[in-house]
Amino acid sequence: MALAIAVIAGTAAAPASPTSASAGHGPLELGPAHSTAPDEVSELEFPTTISHRGGADVYPEESMEGFTASARDGFLPEMDIQFLADGTPVLIHDDTADRTLDGVSGKVRDLSLEEWNSARIKHPNGGPTAETVTLDEALDELGGEVVMVPEIKPGATSAEVDQVLDVFDERGLADSLIVQSFDFAAAKTIADRGYTSLYLTGATLPTESFDEIAAAGIEWVGPSKDLPTRDLRRLDKAGFHVAPYTLETSKDGHRLPGWIDGFFTDDAWTN
Template sequence: MSDIAWLTEGPIAHRGYHDMNKLVWENTLTAFQRAIEAGFAIECDLHYAADGVPVIFHDDDLQRVCNLPGQLRDRSSAELGLLSIGGTRDHIPTLKQLLQLCGGKVPLVLELKGRKADDEGFAESVIEVLEGYKGHVALMSFDHWLLKDLKLLNPPYPIGLTAEGTNPDTFFLHDEAMQLGLDFISYFHGHLPNPFVTAQRKRGIPVITWTARDEAARRHSFAHADQMTFEGFDPRESLALVS
């Protein structure tokens, strides 16, 4: 893997630079445009629509974000593209739409959200959409089967483990994933420091955190990792330490 110093150069906007779903909702083109204008890298979530198209959405179901019953994966990307997010003018975007909007202006950190025994072709579809894109991209997942699928495709992008946990059994599973030859880790800031992450950083593996929501979390992230994924504040501003 080529140099990935860009991954830790600046703060990463969690699901785009939204306002905690007040007016600008998570994982929308509006939130991504705000991040681009602010110069923040963008983290977002990918799901696999019924027609095999990667779409940007976090939850398995549509209730919280779209106020509708049902599973996201039961609908095509065209159907999903008609659904309002949070009652706003934004709709569920595809990965292709994000790439067209971003155009390489800021880095993208894409998390694949798996569903066990239902992800055949998911990794391939993401790599296919990314083909020819000019810009920094990193791929990551909690799901080891998706990480294996991505590694088998040998894409020209860093691949990382999204993770959390504080007990030895969990660390064993994380170590098992790292044996795939992963390039970075995204870890829950509240579970740092821990022996697994400390050992990986000593190996030279970059570590970013999720999800810092205040100044205390920012400081904790930079005490134990190399960069943070954030939401709910502007990391360019100096914030009072949260007690």
């Protein structure tokens, strides 16, 4: 895994400007002529750039504009899965609506689908707001077209983990997803179900042994960027793909050691 720093396939050319989408012109068209991010995990080149929350410092957080722009420009769109009152999986990082949404407030699990659809996602730089996104809507737009990196958020029940994986199964997405969780049991279930599993950890090494993580079928580990380099290297030498979170820009990610296989960034466009 000791590979030279490089961007993923198709991104050697300068990325398109994010201006048009961030100006509120709606979701970008994604087709063969525009999509530069790989559509299968097996096609990834390292280090791969993961566009955290769809580029939360550039686009409205977890918006279709951010997801499609990320894919178009060669980055893997990352998103967080929470659940509404009726069990609908939706894409939002926090378990409350207040920080990122206009028009609704309170716990996401208390919102109806009607309330969710009526809300708007705030723009990080004061630009136009964007529509909220359900998991199904994101998969309708991008499923199988680009490697996506969804996180099943802490607090999801085992039944909800299975519910999300069932949705992925129905769409035949096992080859085109890296599915994340901070919960070891959930990360193991993800691997057991045949998905590439990324176990998110913190600024210290996980409590599970490397052998235990590997035996669970987990291939990727996502530690905090604050984990000491010596410990990042230990994870790498143990055979895991290592992808720290969250770098401010891609420029910061490209300063990482060459054996790092990926990184999460809130601004994948600034090199």
